[in-house]
Amino acid sequence: MSNSLKVALLGCGTVGSQVAQVLLDQSDELKARVGREIELVAIAVRDINKPRPGIDSALLTADVEALLGRRDLDIVVELIGDIEPAGSYLRAALSARASVVTANKALLAVAGPSLFEIAEANKVDLYYEAAVAGAIPIIRPLRESLVGDQITSVKGIVNGTTNFILEKMYNDGADYQDVLAQAQLLGYAEADPTADVEGFDAAAKAAILAGLAFHTQVVLDDVGREGITNLSADDIAAAKDMGCTIKLLARCDLADDGSVSAGVYPTMVPLSHPLAGVHDAYNAIFVESRYAGHLMFMGKGAGGAPTASAVLGDIVIAARNRARGPAGLHLSAYHQRKIIPNDLVCSKFYVSMNVVDKPGVLAEVAKVFARHEVSLQAVRQNPDLGAARLGVMTHPARLSDLKAAVIDLETLDAVSAGVTLIRVEEE
């Protein structure tokens, strides 16, 4: 097929085999959508002898370097994951003027800006819809549909594993460790759940979203990060009691002076907020912009077929662009925005602590907050949580001030160590 657009796949796991299947089975339909034939010419795999039903073994190769050395590839699809060797492969592919489609959020979060530079220099596309929130179209809407608007905030539930765990904790009143064990048993959490439960996966996505939304470079190191491993059944009960649920939110904000912040934190979300209704392994992204107002995008955030859907969409668009001529400038990160240190980002907080149940404790606690200029919205001593559990809702305050207040609180005789902080989303 001399006139066909040639696609090479790197990786043939859950997503890769699904993508290969569609490229092979639906080639007529895809040809109609592109205007030219899309030809899957090779699939790079570690083990070419493993049986792969429906895929001609002649397509398989273990020699990625040789594959990328071909000069006739139009599109390289990377589904290997991890930073290396995937990064080197993509640099080679882009330098050889192939367009690239990838689902590799970890790579993009650390090396995105340099990869985009190579793509620009070679006038090829670098697409990554599958890297954030699986099948939910969010990259293209941010990059294109909202490109005439000014996005001020992006908040998302972008990790299904933690959403599943938090929802189960909420529904069953169970503790984190118990629910995690259950989630692992059901296959919703990995044997080593660190990347999910400590927020690393969500933080990589936050970096990508913030860079895209605010047209600036944001990398993983810029993203504040807090996992869900310290959340207790008490925290969830307190949230419930205040008409909230707890979600692990990735949040990216544009400040009035043009600087930006990005972070991943367990956050109390009022039940009336659309993000509170995002269940199980679903993902959702809530966008606020100057003209469009509030938008929400919801869908399946992971899994072979949903991720394949996003990858295939990117392949078709990259193929169309290829059929049309060399890609032009994309110029997404043209700002050099100041990134706000996460300690200086403001939020409402719910602060809870065990106190000795005697008169005067409340006044002592309030004095500490006042000293650190954290103003309080409400103080509660919920009998359901034991008389000695004190909860304080603050007005928006800097994390640094809260941290300093916590250190002081823990020096009080009436307060036990282990004061906890949870962010609270405003209604």
Added chain:
Amino acid sequence: MSNSLKVALLGCGTVGSQVAQVLLDQSDELKARVGREIELVAIAVRDINKPRPGIDSALLTADVEALLGRRDLDIVVELIGDIEPAGSYLRAALSARASVVTANKALLAVAGPSLFEIAEANKVDLYYEAAVAGAIPIIRPLRESLVGDQITSVKGIVNGTTNFILEKMYNDGADYQDVLAQAQLLGYAEADPTADVEGFDAAAKAAILAGLAFHTQVVLDDVGREGITNLSADDIAAAKDMGCTIKLLARCDLADDGSVSAGVYPTMVPLSHPLAGVHDAYNAIFVESRYAGHLMFMGKGAGGAPTASAVLGDIVIAARNRARGPAGLHLSAYHQRKIIPNDLVCSKFYVSMNVVDKPGVLAEVAKVFARHEVSLQAVRQNPDLGAARLGVMTHPARLSDLKAAVIDLETLDAVSAGVTLIRVEEE
């Protein structure tokens, strides 16, 4: 500005003035996003003497023909509305090789296919993100992000006026006429509300969505349509009683044999369905596709700023394409799918009727349904609705069979005229 991309605006109402303002005020930001300057060269208006704050009157012209006669326009933005003369203007613009951005759903629903043909022939873009669901990015996600997937169903709340009225009927238990009067007073409904409440506005959007989702031509005449004017407080109470709310849904479905259907109907939606949580003047589109599964897009469906956001996004992308070179083939409607007559489309229905309260009525009613091969899921005689009100929930059945059953029901002595049908969305 010899190297600038030249934009002409047709219309300067709520949306147009907002678009003009951003083009004038944010030209540096937009230049960064496009890679070239976007220059607003003229605005066609009916009355050039009307004061328009912030807009240089030298930009205004009442002579649209002369404006379109210029051969140097890169992008024409049409915000006049109605089918003519807007259609003629856009044909002229496209034929003169200008790319077109429009928010004109009525025009696209009747003349979309022919306009796209002219755009293709002249290798220019025709974008219309603002035509459906205002600021919600739905056109580009369907056209691009999901272009590698197979969409099987699109259901949407795409009319804010009717959503507002239905929600008020639900919350207050009020009748349609009372709520309409209130909505008109508040400016949520027009003095002549026909286009909204009879479903014409939603039907135009359904035609656009169905064509796009299924890559085939669907025009307004293909769309089944039923408004909300006949809904009573009783209907809403019945829905509430069954754990549902009533929404005016635009729905587009792909059948197993590749044929398609599109319609707009008041529909009972279970409260657990994400569409049930779409409030006030918000719009939402719920998409089901083979690989991505369920997706939902939610946001403001109307208003000057949200619509301007969508228009500006289209202008930026059209400008980028322009800077890059002539547009290639888009080939969206390459299928000639059979369109299913709306009478043959299946749905669950809730059928309610006033009956004489005597033994044997239920059996008579059930016999009529059986005769028309409509099978019943449940029959209810809710005391709250009066003993003489009978409600029947069917299994999925064809509208034609339901209609025939209703005719027969109304001939029964025990049943009064005025049997009503409401579609029911499955959970």
